[in-house]
Amino acid sequence: MPPPRPYSLIAxxxxxxxxxxxxxxxxxxxxxxxxxxxxxxxxWLSTFDQARALGVxxxxxxxxxxxxxxxxxxxxxxxxxxGLYSSLITAGTLFTRARAEELKAAGLDHVQISIQSPDPxxxxxxxxxxxxxxxxxxxxxxxxxxxxxTINCVLHRQNLGRIEEILDLTLELGAQRLELANTQYYGWAxxxxxxxxxxxxxxxxxxxxxxxxxxxVGPKVDVLWVLPDYYEDLPKPCMGGWGRTAMVVTPxxxxxxxQAAATIPGLQFANVREHPLEWIWSASDAxxxxxxxxxxxxxxxxxxLGRQEQxxxxxxxxxxxxxxxxxxxDPVCRFSAHHEHVVSMRESAQTDExxxxxxxxxxxx
Amino acid sequence: xxxxxxxxxxxxxxxxxREEHLLLVPEGAVRLNPSAAAVLELCDxxxxxxxxxxxxxxxxxxxxxxxxxxxxxxGMADRGLLVDAAA
Numbered sequence: 001m002p003p004p005r006p007y008s009l010i011a012x013x014x015x016x017x018x019x020x021x022x023x024x025x026x027x028x029x030x031x032x033x034x035x036x037x038x039x040x041x042x043x044w045l046s047t048f049d050q051a052r053a054l055g056v057x058x059x060x061x062x063x064x065x066x067x068x069x070x071x072x073x074x075x076x077x078x079x080x081x082x083g084l085y086s087s088l089i090t091a092g093t094l095f096t097r098a099r100a101e102e103l104k105a106a107g108l109d110h111v112q113i114s115i116q117s118p119d120p121x122x123x124x125x126x127x128x129x130x131x132x133x134x135x136x137x138x139x140x141x142x143x144x145x146x147x148x149x150t151i152n153c154v155l156h157r158q159n160l161g162r163i164e165e166i167l168d169l170t171l172e173l174g175a176q177r178l179e180l181a182n183t184q185y186y187g188w189a190x191x192x193x194x195x196x197x198x199x200x201x202x203x204x205x206x207x208x209x210x211x212x213x214x215x216x217v218g219p220k221v222d223v224l225w226v227l228p229d230y231y232e233d234l235p236k237p238c239m240g241g242w243g244r245t246a247m248v249v250t251p252x253x254x255x256x257x258x259q260a261a262a263t264i265p266g267l268q269f270a271n272v273r274e275h276p277l278e279w280i281w282s283a284s285d286a287x288x289x290x291x292x293x294x295x296x297x298x299x300x301x302x303x304x305l306g307r308q309e310q311x312x313x314x315x316x317x318x319x320x321x322x323x324x325x326x327x328x329x330d331p332v333c334r335f336s337a338h339h340e341h342v343v344s345m346r347e348s349a350q351t352d353e354x355x356x357x358x359x360x361x362x363x364x365x
Numbered sequence: 366x367x368x369x370x371x372x373x374x375x376x377x378x379x380x381x382x383r384e385e386h387l388l389l390v391p392e393g394a395v396r397l398n399p400s401a402a403a404v405l406e407l408c409d410x411x412x413x414x415x416x417x418x419x420x421x422x423x424x425x426x427x428x429x430x431x432x433x434x435x436x437x438x439x440g441m442a443d444r445g446l447l448v449d450a451a452a
Contacts, residue, residue, distance in 0.1 A: 005382065005383065007394065008392075052382070053382065054382070055380075055382040055383060057378075057380065057387065057389060057394050058389075058392055058393070058394070060392075083378070085376060085378075085389040085390075085391075085394075087391060087392060109374060109376065109389075109391070110374050110391040110392070112391075146373055147373075147374070148372075148373045148374025148390075148391050150391055150392075176372070176373065176374070176391070176445075177391060219443065219444060219445035220445065222445060
């Protein structure tokens with residue numbers, strides 16, 4: 001059977017970033033020297049062309065901070081030429097009016113700006129730098145140039161109480177979309193789990209506020225509410241299923257089925273510098289290992305709900321982290337023998353102290 | 366709906382790989398049949414709904430597609446994909 005056609009390419013242009021968010025999805029060893037060898041402009045452009053030929057329609061230009069790439073205008077122009085719909089996923093601090101105009105002219109389609117909190121001081125504390133005012137200015141610049149604008153806010157214990165302020169700010173900024181993504185525990189978020197894990201009551205109040213907002217505002221603002229895994233008892237189809245809809249290209253050109261896949265030991269990641277993207281997607285080890293359903297163990301194999309092709313077994317990285325086996329059923333699932341791990345994490349100890357994301361090289365072992 | 370246009374950031378595209386018409390939107394794509402694509406191509410914020418129906422009637426030998434066109438436009442507007450340039 002031929003592999004499914006991918007819809008999206010997540011291009012991590014650089015792991016450099018002026019912010020220090022404690023839930024960053026980048027690897028915790030981003031300071032390592034091997035991440036400094038970033039793809040050249042022509043290597044990215046070739047990757048975009050190959051992705052379109054495979055069926056990719058959506059390109060996310062992300063990082064780290066994608067605005068730190070000096071060739072970003074050329075990359076946006078190349079994306080448009082390849083026929084991709086491009087989104088810039090930015091912290092906003094470098095998205096000035098002048099640079100926004102250049103990106104618009106080059107063909108960038110959509111801008112997503114992150115906000116850590118609707119409260120300026122809290123935003124700056126979570127981001128680990130003074131950024132709130134620049135983010136607001138960036139959002140205004142995006143709207144003045146008629147970019148469709150998405151506001152993204154990662155939710156956790158320390159900002160969930162402000163969800164109504166986030167909704168109001170989104171409306172005030174004229175954004176068309178708001179992505180409220182409850183923290184997923186990968187990358188730096190694992191180190192900060194005790195500072196981030198919300199209570200069930202916080203989540204319930206948050207969800208109620210979203211429902212009220214949707215009723216009041218209608219389709220003018222599309223609010224995406226991404227449920228936190230740890231309060232679910234059936235897994236999500238992580239990335240739309242392993243190797244089914246999306247691929248991630250790291251700053252150095254490795255192609256991953258998801259941002260956290262590098263945490264799975266023994267997976268071989270092919271690089272766009274050495275292999276055609278078509279081969280990487282259809283035949284490489286990393287993409288074929290957990291594609292489809294043949295790799296599944298019990299209880300997935302004989303799932304009592306017949307959900308094998310709905311949730312595709314959930315998240316491999318989470319299975320690895322909580323059970324020690326990347327091929328196990330995602331323990332978010334109530335049928336997993338390890339589901340208790342997930343339940344107990346809801347009640348983990350609490351702290352307000354963050355371990356901030358840093359580019360400092362990891363301490364030698 | 367007086368003078369419909371695509372919502373900010375929505376872009377029509379024919380996907381040669383899948384051989385189908387799509388409306389690309391931020392981080393998503395809406396699959397379109399060829400007749401829906403033909404209607405949306407005419408939604409430029411200048412033409413009225415009657416103009417659009419007229420263009421299609423001329424193209425398809427006088428068939429009155431008015432009800433079908435209005436149903437499509439209302440459905441797309443409810444999903445936030447079309448807006449009224451006159452509003």
